[in-house]
Amino acid sequence: MDSKILLAGIGGQGVLFAHQLLADCAVAQGLNVTGAETHGMSQRGGSVVSHLKIGDSPAPLIRQGTADWILAFDASEAYRNLSFIRPGGTVVVNHAPENFPSETVSQQLNRMNVALRVVDADSIAKNLGRVSAANVALLGFASTCAGFPLTREALRDALARVVRPQFLELNYQAFDEGALKGTMSQLPINQ
Amino acid sequence: MTQQVVLGNEAIARGLIEAGVNVATSYPGTPSSEILPAVIEWKKKLGLDTYVEWSVNEKVALEVALAASWAGKRAMVAMKQVGLNVASDPLLSAAYTGVVGGLVVIVCDDPGPFSSQTEQDTRLFAIFAKVPVLDPSTPREAQAMVRYAFELSEKFRVPVILRPAMRVSHARQNITLEEIDKTPRPAKFKKDPARWAATPRYRLLLHKELNEKLGKIEAEFETSKLNSVDSRQSTVDRNKYPLGIVASGVPYTTACELLEEFGVEIPILKIGTVYPLPRKLVNDFVARCEKILVLEEPDAAIELQMPDRRNVLGRLDGTVPNAGELSPDVLHPVFKKILTDAKLIDASQPALDPVWGEALKSIPLPVRPPRLCPGCGHRSAYYSIRRVFPSAFFASDIGCYTLGTNLRAVDTCLDMGASITMATGLYQAYKLDGKNQSLVATIGDSTFIHSGITGLTNAVHTGARFVLVILDNNTTAMTGFQPTADQMRLADGAEGSRVAIPELVSACGVKFLRVSDPYFQDDFQAVLKDAEAYTKSDEGGIAVVIAKRPCVLYDRSPIDAHPIKVQVTDECDGCKYCLVAFECPALLMNPSTNKVEIDYRICVDCGQCIDACYKGFIVESNPVTISELAEKVGINQRLVP
DSSP: OOEEEEEEEETTSOHHHHHHHHHHHHHHTTOOEEEEOOOGGGGTTSEEEEEEEESSOOOOOOOTTOEEEEEESSHHHHHHHGGGEEEEEEEEEESOGGGOSOHHHHHHHHHTTOEEEEEOHHHHHHHTTOGGGHHHHHHHHHTTSTTOSSOHHHHHHHHHHHSOHHHHHHHHHHHHHHHHHHHHHTSGGGO | OOEEEEEHHHHHHHHHHHTTOOEEEEOOOTTTTTHHHHHHHHHHHHTOOOEEEEOSSHHHHHHHHHHHHHTTOOEEEEEEHHHHHHTHHHHHHHHHHOOSSOEEEEEEBOSSOSSSSOOOOHHHHHHHHTOOEEOOSSHHHHHHHHHHHHHHHHHHTOOEEEOOBHHHHTEEEEEEOOOOOOOOOOOOOOOOHHHHTOOHHHHHHHHHHHHHHHHHHHHHHHTOTTSEEOGGGGGSOOSSEEEEEEEOHHHHHHHHHHHHHHTOOOOEEEOSEEESOOHHHHHHHHHTEEEEEEEOSSSOHHHHHOSOOTTEESTTTTSSOSSSOOOHHHHHHHHHHHHHHTTSSOTTSOOOOTHHHHHHHTSOOOOOOOOOOTTOHHHHHHHHHHHHOTTOEEEOOSSGGGGGGGGTOOOBOOSTTHHHHHHHHHHHHHHHTTOOOOEEEEEEHHHIIIIIHHHHHHHHHTTOOOEEEEEEOSSBTTTTOBOOTTSSBOTTSOBOOOOOHHHHHHHTTOSEEEEEOTTSHHHHHHHHHHHHHHHHSTTOOOEEEEEEOOOTTTOOHHHHHSOOOEEEOTTOOOOOHHHHHTOOTTEEEETTTTEEEEOTTTOOOOOGGGGGOTTSOEEESSOOOHHHHHHHHHTOOOBOO
16 A cells, blocks of 8 residues: 655654665565655754655655655654645654643644654653664654554564664664554553 | 665666766765765775766866767766856867767756755756756656666767756665676777867867757657656547646656546656657647646746647746746646646545644744754854954855854855855955955855865956955865865775865965964954954955864864863853854753753754853863863964965
């Protein structure tokens, strides 16, 4: 099934790495990918958005209101890009769950039947002693969300291909911790 | 069949390697900068003997590649679209002389623009230069087009331009790695003065020859598989279609996707060979449609070549916005209107929920404009320049340091090298009125070598007076740390000869030259004052100060050797002077305490902001000892020729 995934964050959070990991994972499963990245002047300390389409569309950009997924590595960048989500899509945000989202946005997401999944990936990464692993923790969390186009196992395999060996164990830990948070949050007791 | 997910520019590089390119030259510039490094990566991986260089500018790059082609090698030169302005002189002449080995000129356009001073269309440039141009829609297509471009170039002995737009260069897609051409192409320059050194009389013959070549190339393009009518039209049986689309580049892919979204089946003619336009193919297509929508970026190269535009909708008649990128968000309303007008859709299709705008507007979002990095030496230089020259005009240039606008230390930015010539012109304008206006020009190291030397020679020769600060950070930082001629390191890591900037400055006739580290702000400001005094003295002229401090992203070793942890004292009165005048991303205002705070997540411990609080409320957390201080002062080596 074709998927349109929008990744949003701030320069330095590893948005492009997350994009590459997802793309590599999809291609390993025999799928085609096309996407767009932010480079150059707009990259210096600014908002970073990348568009990823899994499937046969050769057009790199996602139109507003048509993204199946938004993976936001920062809450303000999630707000900035929320208009990309389609009705019935899923938004995954790296933030403290109790503080996201604002009241008005929450109502709108409900009206559009958008699933919102919030995880404090920064804390996961901090506990592992490497703040920069938050992106991988968020991907682990996302992999447990209903309908995510890439499986947990396939993403772990992609990590093994893309990450340098000395950092692989740490990335596995971050990924698994994110995935665990995702599974836990879906247990009946939490609903 | 090995699949690999690559950036568009890496797909182009792979295409170059597959075509067996022998000589590859480039000057970095977004969105083209990743092409040469990817060629180098393949060269190393496969053990190829490809010659690669980061040339000092695009004109040089094109000429080096062209001469290699005359010797029979396959050559490529890559640049951004405004780089072609610099390389236009050899390009136009090379169209007449022709080539021997294939010569592919890769020019990346920047519809938007995102990282450029213009949205110029290289395809229009190609028409002007009478050089064939191919317009890929995707990285995959760009990879294949490179191989075809070499064949075309060799078959008709003309340079060929490949024009990827930014959304091709910086798209990421999976490609298939194809076979590599390993045909040997020995260097064999054959003397032919009537061609390679043609006088005007022969130039007329070469012009006629070029026109003949273009006619033959157009004929080849009429049946080229790079131009195709989308098969979906065959599912609808009609004599005449209410609407047809002619599209090239990225807008072609967007158009396909939008038609699918709207569920409309109309024919699309995809054009991959924009010039010479296969006019018969286009005319036949136009004749079969009542209206034609033309979609292309960034300007109207196809539309302008269409002989009959009576039924054509596009950039020229305003149906499509006449500036900016044709993103799906821009094209969606255009499609909706045209498809409705052509009665192909019912306009009652639901729009994007408009409540979003209001819901999101209520949330205050941090603005994230591009800024100089924490610890950037340019910031320290600009801060000192502002202190020493409160009423000067600041002529600046192209690079990271254009962001000095944030520190109000950049008043002009025109094109590569123009800081020096703008300062010259401003000086002469004020001199006519008998005024000696304070002027400071700032230019980066790579930009100075690219286009500053001629302007400086001119300024010295004509007696202009201003202070020129060369912001030397040891690299071409903005585009990804390519080496400049001032370094020993060559493009592929091999050792070259250093052409030192101070020697170049002296050779331009400059009599006042100082090298100073802007991190040592008191010393640096004293040097700036001396420089200004020189420009105003009887025997004075142009004073050059080389502000030498390595890019903090490229080489952090000087900071790591002497990190200076800073803190803001409780006395901070929230005056915001440091935020405005120093403008470091690591300085933040805490609105609840009304005090400035340090964002230690991004602070690099450069200690430069200590000078940015004139009240002394930003201090070093652990002051250094006397001996450490002596060591620090010791590394501030001045070079006085």
